[in-house]
Amino acid sequence: MSTVSGDRPGPIKARPVRHPWRWVAIAVIAVLVAMMVSSFVTNEKWDFPFAFEIMQQTPVIQGLWAGTVLGTVGSMVLGVGLGIVLAVMRLSDNPVLRGVAFVYTWFFRAIPRYVLLALIGVGVGFLYSQISFGLPFGEQLAGAIGIDTTTFTFFTLDWNAFSSTIWAGILGLGLSEAAYMAEIARAGILSVDRGQTEAAQALGMPPGRTMRRIVLPQAMRVIVPPTGNETIAMVKDTSLLIAIPIINELFFQAYNFGQRGFKILPGMVAATLWYLVVCSILMVGQYYLERYFGRGFGAVPKKAKQELTKIGADH
Secondary structure: OOOOEOOEOOOOOOOOOOOHHHHHHHHHHHHHHHHHHHHHHHOHHHOHHHHHHHHOOHHHHHHHHHHHHHHHHHHHHHHHHHHHHHHHHHOOOOHHHHHHHHHHHHHHHHOOHHHHHHHHHHHHHHHOOEEEEEOOOHHHHHHHHOOOOOOOEEEEEEHHHHOOOHHHHHHHHHHHHHHHHHHHHHHHHHHOOHHHHHHHHHOOOOHHHHHHHHHHHHHHHHHHHHHHHHHHHHHHHHHHHHHOOOOOOHHHHHHHHHHHOOOHHHHHHHHHHHHHHHHHHHHHHHHHHHHHHOOOOOOOOHHHHHHHHHHHHHO
8 A cells, every 4th residue: 555745645656548550540551562573573564664764864954954943943933932922911000002002912823824824935925926125105206206026125035935944933933922922921920929010110110121121020930931841842743844845854755755755654654753852851951950940949948958867856
C-alpha cells in the first residue's frame, strides 16, 4: 500500500492506452507498399531503364530549365508582385481600387488556366495581330491633323510572334496566379494586429513604409506556407503551356520521346520523376522559409524551457 506524505499523492500506476487499430493500419499500409514495389520490379512495362534514358536527353533537360523552371520562376515573380498590389488595393479605403481588385480576382479565379493560355496564344492573336503602345488615340489624332499615323506610336508588338514564346506563358500563368496571391496576401495582412499599423502611424511613418517595414514582415508567417504550395502547384501547371503552344517544356518533350520509341508510359514516368525532383527541392526550401519567418512565434525560450525542466525534476 502506497503511503502519502502531506498533500502529495503516492505513485500512480497508469497503464498506457492500447491502440490495436494502429497496428492493423500499419499492416495494411505495409501490404500495399509491398504490392507497389513488386509491381515496379516485376512488371516490365514500366521500363525504368528507358525512362532514365529519356530523363537525360538534351531536349528534355532544355524543357526542364527553359520551360518548367523558368516558367515557374517568372510566373511566381509576376504573380506575387501583382498579387501584393491587388491585396493592398482590396484593403484600400478607395472604392474604385477595391472594385478593380475585386473584378480582377473574380475574373482570373473563374477562368481555368488552360483556357486562359489558349486565349492568350490563339484568341488575342486572332483579334489583335499587332499591339501598339503610344499616345491614347494617337492614330486617330495623327490622321485628323494629316500626319503619319505611326507618329505617336512608341512601340509595336507582333503578338503572333510573341505568343509562341515562354514569355507569353509566363504572362498567362502570372496573371492567373496574381488573383490567388492577392487573397493569400490579403489574409496575411489582415492577420497582423491593427495596433501595429496604428503605432507606426502615431510615430509619423508613411503608409507605404508602414506596409513594407511593419505589416508585411509580420504577415510573411501567414503568407509563406500557401505561397510555397502555390509555387509547387505552378511547377506542375507549366505542363499546360502546350495550350499556347510552347513545345520547349518538360512534359511535352518527355512524352514526345516516349511516342518516338512507341513507349508512352516510360515518357510519362520520366516527366514524373523530374517533377518529383523539382518539387522535393522546393518543399525543402519551403520548410526552411517557414521556420525562418515563424521564428519566435509560439516557441518557448531556451531559458524558460530549462526552468520548466528543473521544476519538473524537483517534483
